[in-house]
Amino acid sequence: MTPSQWAGVLERIKQREKPSVYLSREKMKAVLGFSVRKHQEYVKDSEYVRPAVGGEWYPVLELGWYEGKKHMTTVRLDFYDDQKRTMFLLKYGNGQD
Numbered sequence: 001m002t003p004s005q006w007a008g009v010l011e012r013i014k015q016r017e018k019p020s021v022y023l024s025r026e027k028m029k030a031v032l033g034f035s036v037r038k039h040q041e042y043v044k045d046s047e048y049v050r051p052a053v054g055g056e057w058y059p060v061l062e063l064g065w066y067e068g069k070k071h072m073t074t075v076r077l078d079f080y081d082d083q084k085r086t087m088f089l090l091k092y093g094n095g096q097d
Contacts, residue, residue, distance in 0.1 A: 006036070006075035009092045016091070033084025037076045045070040 001009070013022050013032070021031045029035050048068045079085040 001075050001077075003038075003073060003075055012092050029080060032088060033081040034077045034079045034088065037078055039074045039076050041072055041074075042069040043072050044068060 010022065017031070021027050025035055045068055048070075077088075079088070
């Protein structure tokens with residue numbers, strides 16, 4: 001899910017759970033059945049159009065890792081229990097508003 005979707009889910013978790021649950025990674029894993037992981041990667045940019053001038057590599061600061069890629073950050077939830085995963089989906093949805 002996107003970081004903004006996770007922020008919405010976290011707000012709903014904060015309304016239902018004690019602070020110790022969502023502030024502690026181990027307690028979150030024990031009570032809610034998952035841990036949170038921030039994932040960053042470079043993915044193909046579907047809107048990228050290669051410039052007409054030459055076909056050379058461009059500076060990293062200008063385009064990211066390499067030509068035609070963009071940086072993307074997502075939040076991943078690593079579930080350890082299928083029943084708690086199902087309960088999470090019922091309580092908080094899948095991150096969609």
